[in-house]
């Protein structure tokens with residue numbers, strides 16, 4: 001009898017390739033093309049384009065094209081599994097404010113209990129109180145600095161030692177720091193890369209293995225449109241988000257070997273949270289433009305919808321999607337010029353202030369917000 005797919009070992013133990021190879025090859029063979037929601041979307045776009053094209057050419061009859069396209073796409077749409085709400089306990093890093101707090105309210109509203117992680121105990125308690133009063137869900141809080149080496153493993157051990165089983169992992173906590181590369185304090189750059197990259201990878205591995213063993217789970221990676229932009233004056237942060245984007249895209253594909261485990265990434269554009277204050281990015285063209293910032297609630301809703309629809313990647317708005325694709329397609333010199341302008345200080349050639357060592361600082365104008 002073929003060993004079952006729970007041969008992926010738990011948590012801190014290292015699963016060997018054997019553990020996976022010894023499984024039923026029919027289950028473990030990676031599936032490079034799956035007719036999932038994303039591919040159905042792609043087919044729908046192609047079929048629609050062909051139908052539109054058929055109106056302008058005499059070679060194909062438009063009636064026939066539309067009929068054929070409908071006959072192919074409609075059954076796929078109707079019979080393909082509908083979106084499902086993530087079930088079970090949700091762990092959110094950076095659940096004490098901004099996008100993470102908004103995600104907490106959305107998950108709690110859908111009946112999920114929460115584990116919220118952050119450094120600021122008071123803020124964590126605020127969100128916990130809001131959730132418990134309004135949604136009557138159970139909330140655990142864990143105070144941890146995830147920019148320190150080894151913090152992902154410590155968090156995993158802390159959670160599992162309490163007997164908690166995480167069904168949904170949200171890798172949301174992230175730091176930014178505006179300014180030129182050579183002027184960045186070395187320790188800020190190290191903490192940024194640890195929090196934005198290493199912790200994300202390790203938490204995905206640790207909790208992801210448990211999900212694979214159980215055959216069920218959801219992971220949400222909070223990336224950024226910065227993951228589509230090489231950005232002079234904000235180089236290191238954007239480079240970390242390129243990392244998250246690539247890591248998450250490949251992870252989504254690898255997870256097709258475990259059909260019950262989903263991985264989605266959200267690409268927020270500039271969003272009105274504490275992030276620009278902490279990153280000293282408030283004075284940049286990107287954040288200084290009036291009306292140019294997303295509402296964190298909308299970002300969180302887009303992320304939640306993407307996760308329940310099992311999307312590989314979602315954007316927080318059409319503007320963000322279009323600007324990211326444009327930056328991808330633009331010649332590199334145009335791309336770099338625009339990105340450098342977007343990340344430059346708004347007031348003439350003034351230099352960006354050096355990023356604060358204490359990235360826990362909070363912006364005045366956002367103090368009244370519920371998070």
Ligand SMILES: NC(=O)c1ccc[n+]([C@@H]2O[C@H](COP(=O)([O-])OP(=O)(O)OC[C@H]3O[C@@H](n4cnc5c(N)ncnc54)[C@H](OP(=O)(O)O)[C@@H]3O)[C@@H](O)[C@H]2O)c1
Nearest residue numbers: 094096097098099118119120146173174224271273274275
């Ligand atoms: N806002 C934007 O414009 C924007 C755009 C694109 C992507 N993003 C990404 O969205 C994610 C959420 O950011 P946000 O906009 O909601 O910013 P935020 O308001 O500053 O929230 C960041 C959250 O991360 C937590 N955090 C920061 N450093 C931490 C650390 N060392 N250890 C543990 N937790 C830490 C913070 O909690 P404590 O303060 O309690 O530690 C806070 O809950 C980040 O990954 C960010 O890169 C933001």
